[in-house]
Amino acid sequence: MNPDVLENVMLRSLTSGLARSPFQHNGLLESDAELIRVPGTPDLWLAATTDAVVEEIRTGLYADPRLLGWMAVMVNLSDLAAVGATPAGILIAETLKRGMSEKTVQEMQHGIDDAVRACGTYVLGGDTSIADHQQMCATALGFVRAHQPLTRRGSSAGDILYLSGPAGTGNAFALAHFTHAAPFLFFPVARVREGVLLPGRASACMDTSDGLLATLDQLCRLNGIGFELDSDWEKALDKASHAVFLGAGLPSWISLAGQHGEFELAFTIPPACEAGFLKQAAGIGWEPKRMGVATVQRGVILPIGGVPHMIDTEAIRDLATRFSGDVNGYIAGLLSTASPAK
């Protein structure tokens, strides 16, 4: 692997002059949500994360106003879920486009409302502006009680890799949209209910908002490890999503490579904790999907057609950063990232 992917380099440059708070647990890029110690408490952390929906409005991917409202909330709640926080609520800064119809605004509000309700939380407040462009920026706040908070760091070789639910839905949605196939319904629910079981059990966690392989790339970099996916990893694929990829003549692993993730949680469990964790999960009717194992050797190994392939996950992330709308070129780029492992 090269020193780092484009995205990380850009973020480091933007934040290079900034001091870190002594009350903040995580370093830059080390956690899906920022973790700040609540004053006067030994083990209570404020989790906070902000995300603006910009690109998906520009490309028309979230043209449905209900989906836009829903996603503005969910992308942030998913980051809270990845640190195991219980949401306290959402703040929303909405920039409405001049001349937008009352109906569109109402549908967006319904999407927001449905999303917070689906995760048992609330809109706390916000800010509204009117401009020549549309934008939606949300911030999610939550609390987590833990002596050692859960972040993206902490995985060791030998830990078992799990995914919180079926893979590929986000990329199936994006592929259907960009190839003008039959629309693929996509209203992901952030794994808040499941995430709260993870602190103290998982060694590291990150949501798959950028796709599973990009997520594994970041976990590899932060933890100095690699991942080898199980031979039967395809069992974790969402069936309807799988069909979209087959229909487009693409191999199923591309549904893990695309940059529109499924907003599941990817996390590692130390072998000694596995049985206890699975029992807790079963207790809430949750069946996380075993995907593979963390390895000493760097890089991500994925069995394709029974043959282990090494995936250039750095190239996958840089393709996403450079994506400018050429879907066929992008897919060709993704296909070229797999080569038989030596």
Next chain:
Amino acid sequence: MNPDVLENVMLRSLTSGLARSPFQHNGLLESDAELIRVPGTPDLWLAATTDAVVEEIRTGLYADPRLLGWMAVMVNLSDLAAVGATPAGILIAETLKRGMSEKTVQEMQHGIDDAVRACGTYVLGGDTSIADHQQMCATALGFVRAHQPLTRRGSSAGDILYLSGPAGTGNAFALAHFTHAAPFLFFPVARVREGVLLPGRASACMDTSDGLLATLDQLCRLNGIGFELDSDWEKALDKASHAVFLGAGLPSWISLAGQHGEFELAFTIPPACEAGFLKQAAGIGWEPKRMGVATVQRGVILPIGGVPHMIDTEAIRDLATRFSGDVNGYIAGLLSTASPAK
């Protein structure tokens, strides 16, 4: 006063379907920052507020990238100050305009960095996008320990009205910009240090981000009171700002009426608490400016040229909501809001 100003009506409509969190102290519009009880604590509150800088980018008012970064932080820290919270940090979602120079981006980052340092706080994290427009959305987080948190509600007739510092700087800055007068330097520092003295002492507080008279309008509505300003209120005017208004041939009270506030705190102190409060303030070298008194009679009375005038503060706020760039028309509108009190 009519049932409500346009801005409040719009916000109520946008949020009408949304449930409120049972852990949230304040209702809609009742507080500069949202106040959420920290779980498991009797008297600790999370204060959170979000604000997107949109309009000031469009009109060119914050064309200086250093000022843009500074203001994105300060408008939010000022909201925290108004509830007396100690900042825990800032999250920033930056939308950079495609093709923006490295130098511009760096200056914006310097503005952000200078602002957080000036208030003893930190950037905790954020999100960066690239688009065809520029936008900056920040969220400030803080904590406040209080049995009864400070909000915009709680003023009674007889309470003394104070302003945390000199009035008129924000409007002098905007007036100089829009009339192409000599630039007026404006880098306000949020009154965080002063605000923490207010919970338990002030009965209500609100920052003057929209100008003092708009702020008093909101305090009147929420508390069912009026305000009568002291005959010597002009002592509170910032001298350089005053000169900008004189230079433009405008009466000094217009510097309280314009919609670009000075980001001071306007707050009320019950008479019984006044001596104790002033002693505490003097202890940190702070001299708050007495502006007037809260009255049973609704409306805002302002002495102009020695004659008490009633100000139509509702019209002032609706002029701001409707402002579309016609500065002369806007100023003429403001001038027409004062009429001799009967």
